[in-house]
Amino acid sequence: MSTINNSRFDRTDISLAELLERIAEAPERPLIFMYEGNPVKPGYHVTEVKAGQFSALDCGANPEAWAEIFVQLWDVDEGERIHMTAGKFSAIVRKVSEHVRLDGSAKLTFEVSDGVSSIQLFCASHPVLKNGALEVALTPRPASCKPRDRWLAERASEDKRCCGPSATAECCA
Template identity: 75%
Template sequence: MSTIDNSQSNKTDISLGELLGRAAEAPDLKLVFLYDGKPVKPGYHVTEVKAGQFSALDCGANLEAWSEIFVQLWDIDEGERTHMAAGKFSAIVRKVSEYVRLDGSAKLTFEVSDGVRPMQLYCANEPVTEDGALHVALTPRPASCKPRDRWLAEQAATEASCCGSSASKCCG
């Protein structure tokens, strides 16, 4: 089985709606999540899908609010099972949505454990079709400082708007 380098995915931190959209395009393809440089085992389970509404105060004393969906994967191998089809994953999420309000645009976080190691948090990269399967590379979700992240985004936007024009004098 091949593994996907995160550089092959052009977008990280996709939403649940984006993942379900790609799964709907290829419901019969096997859905293979990759983390820590390897694919999940063929017998993996989606053990829980949770929705959360969060309110927080960041380190810059700014109020923050967001929605987040957590999908818990149990990375086990059970006999002769194969990776679940993308359509089955969608059906699981659809079943959950009958009981739990799931915001398709919410931040998507995967909780993954093999039942031995502690659960780890990951964000999902854009799905890629490879070797007859739909591969979703999971990237560790690091801690961040929201005020710093906003400042860096503003700096990048200023740089892009300033340097985007050949007539600009600010990039001399």
Template identity: 70%
Template sequence: MTLFRNTRHAPADITLGALLEKLRDAAMPLVFEYDGKTVRPGYHVTEVKAGQFSALDCGANPEAWSEVFVQLWDVDDGDRTHMTAGKFSAIVRKVSEHVALDGSAKLTFEVSDGVKPMQLYCAEEPVERGDSLVVHLAPRPSSCKPRDRWLAAQVAASQSRCCGRTRPELR
């Protein structure tokens, strides 16, 4: 049964360091897409914050991770255009002068238009589309870590059973 299988989450996640590496100091406009729409040209990066988290999961296993949150305010702001990838990178670098940002940390985008509640998203790798760099943001779902680990072990076990041995009919 695949009722709770989450195949979208793992491939979508990109770390802060990997995102910044892809953006570098590009002069191309940086466009975010989420919920079937494009962030408006006047968007602001209103906050970048880092957190160290400790938790106990539903299987009573201790968990610890680093996470970086980038808050986007999706608004129109006069005749502004989408900020460049270089400007976005410069904002993050400026934050890193004051806040320790772990490049390998889980990256979460918090997006709101100032009216609707903030939503959480994970980011995919940026892609060039026309003259812009586009980052698709996918909703960040909840998950059960013990179940995720069990599923990963099942996949690994099934791959080890079928790989490495030549089937007689393929010799």
């Protein structure tokens, strides 16, 4: 049985490669996706895995380009089924990769629906071992303003650089 150290994983919005690397540590464990405070039903299906290359112009007139992988989960209960194992999830992704080029570093988005409600978009956190299963918390993927996000990241970087151990006197004045 695999031993997993959950303390190293606290980031959200992981890539496909990070997800697969993590679940490879415990392929025999049930893989349970959590969203809106509840686990997916034991009969859930991975109904689609798709890769996209996007080009856009953001609200600051900056050209943007990125790769994104979408994993569609159909949250249904089918009889006496149990949650699929992490290994089965990996096998599904491997099968897809035989036909579709999957960039492991691409942004990972989960599309989840129960077949009645509209699809909702989520980002994923690192799987954590909990109650004998690997749980992946899915959080709603919000819209964002890329110029503002870059500005905030630059500001945070400047704050760290400016007020760190090697900061100059005028920097923190």
